[in-house]
Amino acid sequence: MSTMSLAAAPRRTPLVITGVAPDSPIRRRMAELGLRPGAHVHVVQATAGGGVIVAVSGSRLAVDRHTAQHVEVSADGSAA
Amino acid sequence: MSDLPQVSTTPAPTSVASCHSDGAHHTAGESAPIIALAGAPNVGKSTLFNAVTGARRTVGNWPGTTVEVGSGVWPHRTGLTQDATVLDLPGAYSLDPRSPDEALTRALLVDVPEDDRPDLVIVAVDAANLARSLYLVAQLRELPYRVLLAVTMTDVAHRRGVVLDAQALQQASGCAVAVVDPRRRAGVPALAASVQTALDAPAPQPRVTAQVSPDDELAVADDRFSWIEQCVTAATRRSGQSRVTWSDRVDRVVTAPVIGPLVFLAAMWCVFQITTTVAAPLQDWLDGFFSGPVTRWAESGLAAVNLADTPVGGFVTNGLIAGVGMLLTFVPLMALMFLLLAILEDSGYMARGAVVTDRLMRAIGLPGRAFLPLVVGFGCNVPAISATRVLGQARQRVLVALLVPFTSCTARLTVYVMLATVFFPDHAGTVVFAMYVISILLVVLVGLALRSTLWRTMGSDPLVLDLPPYQRPLARLSLSAMWMRLKGFLQTASGIIVATVAVVWLLQSVPAGGGEPFGEVEVENSAYGTVAQAIAPVFEPAGFGEWKASSALVVGFVAKEAVISSWAQTYAVEEPEEGGDVGALGESIRAEFTQASGGHPLPAVMAFMIFLLAYTPCVATLAAQKREIGMKWTAFGIGLQLVTAWALAVAVFQIGRLFW
Numbered sequence: 001m002s003t004m005s006l007a008a009a010p011r012r013t014p015l016v017i018t019g020v021a022p023d024s025p026i027r028r029r030m031a032e033l034g035l036r037p038g039a040h041v042h043v044v045q046a047t048a049g050g051g052v053i054v055a056v057s058g059s060r061l062a063v064d065r066h067t068a069q070h071v072e073v074s075a076d077g078s079a080a
Numbered sequence: 081m082s083d084l085p086q087v088s089t090t091p092a093p094t095s096v097a098s099c100h101s102d103g104a105h106h107t108a109g110e111s112a113p114i115i116a117l118a119g120a121p122n123v124g125k126s127t128l129f130n131a132v133t134g135a136r137r138t139v140g141n142w143p144g145t146t147v148e149v150g151s152g153v154w155p156h157r158t159g160l161t162q163d164a165t166v167l168d169l170p171g172a173y174s175l176d177p178r179s180p181d182e183a184l185t186r187a188l189l190v191d192v193p194e195d196d197r198p199d200l201v202i203v204a205v206d207a208a209n210l211a212r213s214l215y216l217v218a219q220l221r222e223l224p225y226r227v228l229l230a231v232t233m234t235d236v237a238h239r240r241g242v243v244l245d246a247q248a249l250q251q252a253s254g255c256a257v258a259v260v261d262p263r264r265r266a267g268v269p270a271l272a273a274s275v276q277t278a279l280d281a282p283a284p285q286p287r288v289t290a291q292v293s294p295d296d297e298l299a300v301a302d303d304r305f306s307w308i309e310q311c312v313t314a315a316t317r318r319s320g321q322s323r324v325t326w327s328d329r330v331d332r333v334v335t336a337p338v339i340g341p342l343v344f345l346a347a348m349w350c351v352f353q354i355t356t357t358v359a360a361p362l363q364d365w366l367d368g369f370f371s372g373p374v375t376r377w378a379e380s381g382l383a384a385v386n387l388a389d390t391p392v393g394g395f396v397t398n399g400l401i402a403g404v405g406m407l408l409t410f411v412p413l414m415a416l417m418f419l420l421l422a423i424l425e426d427s428g429y430m431a432r433g434a435v436v437t438d439r440l441m442r443a444i445g446l447p448g449r450a451f452l453p454l455v456v457g458f459g460c461n462v463p464a465i466s467a468t469r470v471l472g473q474a475r476q477r478v479l480v481a482l483l484v485p486f487t488s489c490t491a492r493l494t495v496y497v498m499l500a501t502v503f504f505p506d507h508a509g510t511v512v513f514a515m516y517v518i519s520i521l522l523v524v525l526v527g528l529a530l531r532s533t534l535w536r537t538m539g540s541d542p543l544v545l546d547l548p549p550y551q552r553p554l555a556r557l558s559l560s561a562m563w564m565r566l567k568g569f570l571q572t573a574s575g576i577i578v579a580t581v582a583v584v585w586l587l588q589s590v591p592a593g594g595g596e597p598f599g600e601v602e603v604e605n606s607a608y609g610t611v612a613q614a615i616a617p618v619f620e621p622a623g624f625g626e627w628k629a630s631s632a633l634v635v636g637f638v639a640k641e642a643v644i645s646s647w648a649q650t651y652a653v654e655e656p657e658e659g660g661d662v663g664a665l666g667e668s669i670r671a672e673f674t675q676a677s678g679g680h681p682l683p684a685v686m687a688f689m690i691f692l693l694a695y696t697p698c699v700a701t702l703a704a705q706k707r708e709i710g711m712k713w714t715a716f717g718i719g720l721q722l723v724t725a726w727a728l729a730v731a732v733f734q735i736g737r738l739f740w
Contacts, residue, residue, distance in 0.1 A: 026542055031301065032173040032215050033544060044328055048340040049439030051543065053331060057312075058240050059209045060327065062335070062435040064543035 002075075007052060007068035011043045014076035021070035030071075033061055040076055113164045113279055115154065118185060118220075119204030120213050121171030122548050124232040127557070128204055128262035129168040132158065132271070149188065159272030167198065173212065175219045190223065200226045200278055202271075203255075207237035207244045208549070211312050217253060218304040221287035226278045227255040230271055234259055236549050240325055242316055249315035254284060263554060327549045331432065340436045347429065348455045355417050356459040356490060362412035370405025391598050394589060395582065403581035406639065407574055410462055410700055415566050417456065417463030421470065422561040424452075426553035430470055431545055438543050444524045445531045447471060448543070450480045454523060457487030458516075461697045465704035466569065479535055481709045482717045483527050485697045486724075488519035491640035495692055498644055502666035503673075503685045515693055522694060526724060573703035580638055580699040587611065603631070603650050622691065622726065623677035623684030623733035633691065639698045683736025687729040694725035 003018050017039045020027055030036065034056040044053040050065035063071070119125040133152030150168040154160060169185045177183035189201065201220055205213040220227050229249065237244060250257040258274040260267035287307070292299035334343045375397050382393040424430045430449070438448035449470045457464035464484045468477045488496075496515050500508040587608035591601040603609050604627070612631035619625040619633075628650050635646040644665075651668040670681060677684030696702065696718055705714040 026544060028176070028301070029173070030544055031305070032212060033546065034209075034212055035544070036305065045332055045335070046337065047335040048337045048436045051435065051438070053335060053435075053547065055328075057209065057211045058237070058242050059212065060331070060547040060549075062431070062543060062545045062547055064438060067542040067544055 003072050004074070005069045006041075006043065006054065006063065006071040006073050007050075007065055009043050009052075009073050011045060013042060015041050015043070015073040016076040017041060017071060018074050019072040021072075026067075030067075034059070035061065035063075035071060041073070109163065109165075112153075112162060113199040114167065115164050115275065116167045116169055116189060116198035116201045117204065118169045118189070118201055118216060119171065120173045120206065120209075120216065122546060123171075123204045123206040123209075123213060124262050125171060125204040126168060128202075128230060128232065128260060129166060131260075131262040131265045131268055133166055149184065154272075154275075159269050160276050164275075172216060174215050189220070189225075197225070200228060200275060202228045202230050202275070205229045205231050207231050207234045207259075208240055208242060209233075209546075210242075210244070210249075210316055211308050212546075214253070214308045214311055215304060217255065218287070218307050221254060222289060224283050224286055226281070226283050228271075228274055228278050229253065229255050229257045231257060231259045232262060235261070236551075239549075241318055243318075245315050245317070249311060252311040252314035254287065263557070325549070327428075327547075330550055331547065334429070334432050335435050340432075344433050344436045344451075347424075347433065348452065351420050351424075351452070352455055352459050354420060355413060355456060355463055359413040359416050363409045366409045366412070367405065370401060370408070374405065375401055391589070395585070398589075399582035399585040400578065402585070403578035404574075406581060406700070407570070407577045410573070411566070411570070413460060414463055414466065414569050415562060417466060418562040418565040419558060421467060421565075422558040423553045425470070426551070426557055426561075428548045428550045431547050434545060435543070435547070445528055446480065446483075447476050450476070450483075453480055453484055454487055457484045457489065458519075459490060461485055461487065461489050461701040462704045465701060465708055466565065468708055475535065478709045478713050479527070479530060481705055482530065482713065482720060483523050485701055485717065485721055486519060486522040486526055486694060488516055488693055489640070489697060491698070492692060495636075495640060495643050496689060498666075499669075499685055499689055502670055503682060511689075515689060518690065519693055522724070526720070569704065569707060572707035573700060576703040576706065577699050584608065584635070584638055608634070618726070619691075619729070621734065622687045622729035623680060623737065624673060624688045626672055626676035628672055629676065629688060633695070636692060637696055637699070639700070640692070643692070677733070677737070680733070680737040680740055682740045683733045686736055687733035690732050691725045691729040694728055695721050 006015075006017075009015055017035060017037050019037055020030060020035065035041070035054070039056055041054050041056045044055050044060060046052055047062060051063055052065075052068050054061050054063055054068075117125055117129050129150070129152060132154050134155070149170070152166050152168070154164040154166045156163050167188070169188060170182075172182040172185040174182065175186045175190055177186045189197070203213070203217050203220065205217070217227060217229065231244060231246065231249070234244060244259075246257045246259055256274045256278050258267065258271040260271050262268075290299075290303040290306075292303060294300060334340050378397050378401055379388055379393070382388045382396060387393045387396075424433075430452075433452065434448040436448070437451040441448045441450055450468075452470055453464045453467040456467050461484050464487065465481050468481045468484070471477045471480060492515075493512070496512045497508070500511040504511045588603060588606050589598055589601065590607040591598065592605055592607050592610040596602070596605060609627065609631065612634055613627040615634065616625050616627045616630045619630055624630075628647070631650060632643050632647050636643045647669065648665055651665060673681040673684045673688070702714055702718070705717060709717075
């Protein structure tokens with residue numbers, strides 16, 4: 001299954017996180033907020049400034065472009 | 081308090097802003113059980129604290145509202161067998177000390193000796209974001225704590241199609257569970273009953289964790305996440321995975337490229353208009369009320385006891401009443417500002433504003449949220465300093481509070497207009513506009529300079545921001561937040577403002593030499609005039625080293641509104657009507673600048689205006705700064721402003737006089 005960055009993912013499509021760049025300084029914080037490998041997410045929309053709003057376990061997170069580029073996702077097969 | 085000395089009296093070691101005045105520091109006595117209230121930011125923790133204690137603490141829909149530990153008394157009449165002490169801990173997602181708030185929470189729950197630990201920890205848990213709220217619970221369950229989950233936001237969860245089964249959560253987590261709605265003060269009796277039951281029972285055994293090395297951070301975290309996963313799966317049902325919520329629909333507009341920034345600018349424009357246009361007539365009225373009727377009443381009262389023309393009488397009318405009057409003119413302005421802040425925070429819009437401005441502000445090295453205080457600063461610096469509270473981190477608050485004084489407030493505008501009309505009659509508009517451009521440049525450049533020196537470690541933190549669902553601000557919450565902040569401002573600012581006004585009056589009344597009686601001395605011969613003359617040579621390299629100019633700047637330190645009237649007083653001419661002909665005063669000032677600059681009045685007056693823009697705005701700003709960032713940083717700010725202002729003024733004059 002092909003992977004892509006969260007920044008480039010299509011909107012309103014079920015996705016699953018496959019990896020978060022390990023050097024990301026706020027990797028743990030993102031995990032606490034729900035952005036961790038295996039989490040089911042979808043991109044709600046692109047924001048002003050190039051970031052995205054991600055829906056994860058019921059809540060909405062704004063993620064800036066640079067950080068979103070370091071989150072790897074693939075299409076969520078289980079949500080079909 | 082003796083069993084918890086390091087908690088109840090000590091503010092957060094990391095917090096710069098001290099809020100002892102919020103009335104939330106009470107304990108229930110030595111034998112009372114101690115209940116700690118913990119939870120992630122934004123789950124309604126402080127609101128719950130207020131609901132159970134009745135004490136009011138500033139609450140807001142913004143991460144990091146609680147910066148220090150407040151304590152209050154949970155009265156027994158709500159269903160406990162005796163009063164309990166409640167500690168309101170700062171918001172924390174975990175016990176890993178990555179932010180100052182989390183470090184404090186850890187210090188109070190983990191690092192304290194076992195005997196000093198709270199008897200019970202209530203964790204406020206957001207039903208709409210259950211997984212995120214439970215990491216802290218997973219960690220607490222590894223310790224021998226009685227843990228009770230107070231589930232909030234079930235209404236929001238319901239709207240998002242999440243149904244929570246409290247019974248199942250209780251079984252899966254091993255913690256007592258109570259559903260509350262602190263915003264509407266519902267569910268408190270049930271919570272009290274659960275608290276009492278938990279307190280009566282022995283502390284439960286810690287959770288059994290997977291057999292992994294405690295040093296293997298990732299494995300430990302994975303174990304916790306899988307425990308969380310179990311709890312969430314057991315306790316929640318979803319009715320529709322990816323529903324588009326009402327919040328999403330609003331966000332589609334307010335965070336969208338192009339439209340989002342426009343909406344944000346419109347919101348900022350409203351804030352700016354309300355804090356200037358709406359507040360101004362109220363301020364004028366209060367000003368007139370104090371300088372008119374109140375002063376007259378005081379004078380006739382003083383005359384009745386034969387004190388009217390004595391130093392005491394002068395002190396009362398020109399020192400005390402003028403000072404209190406100045407303080408009170410800020411009240412409507414600050415009340416409006418605090419109310420707007422409360423509404424923006426409670427509604428959830430502030431987080432969206434941060435998203436929209438993040439990229440632009442990041443380009444100049446500031447967090448997106450800094451936009452609001454800086455915009456407000458162009459109206460008045462005093463509420464702008466208070467608006468720095470929207471910033472999550474203490475370091476960012478200090479940085480922005482130091483930059484706000486460089487935003488050119490409307491009080492400075494009156495001086496620009498007067499000087500520009502006198503010295504640049506054909507280009508007055510352009511000159512005034514240039515002052516605003518310079519003001520923006522100063523904010524950006526000083527900001528960059530501070531960041532590349534003092535704040536070098538303040539990395540451009542990545543933005544991963546929780547967007548709380550929109551909610552209608554509740555009038556009661558907004559008004560009580562406004563009142564608490566206003567009270568705090570008055571408590572801190574009153575002393576500084578009244579004292580400074582009184583001291584300036586005193587200096588102006590004390591004759592420096594002999595001959596003239598107290599209170600009837602010419603300004604030039606007063607102690608004040610002597611001070612101004614002593615300062616004057618400092619401004620010689622800037623082209624306005626003359627005591628009348630420096631005297632106006634000293635008065636301007638108190639309030640920029642007073643600069644023109646002080647000039648008028650010094651030259652003993654009529655104060656010009658606003659926007660009217662500056663006539664005689666203009667002539668005198670032109671003559672003075674021509675003489676002081678050795679025939680280069682234009683660069684000298686430009687240097688003067690730049691100095692006026694960049695140095696300390698007024699004592700009220702200093703009072704607000706002292707309240708928000710403490711005395712040390714306020715003093716640093718004064719130095720920074722004076723050095724910047726002087727260096728720029730000298731540069732402008734020295735370069736300018738080569739051309740004009």
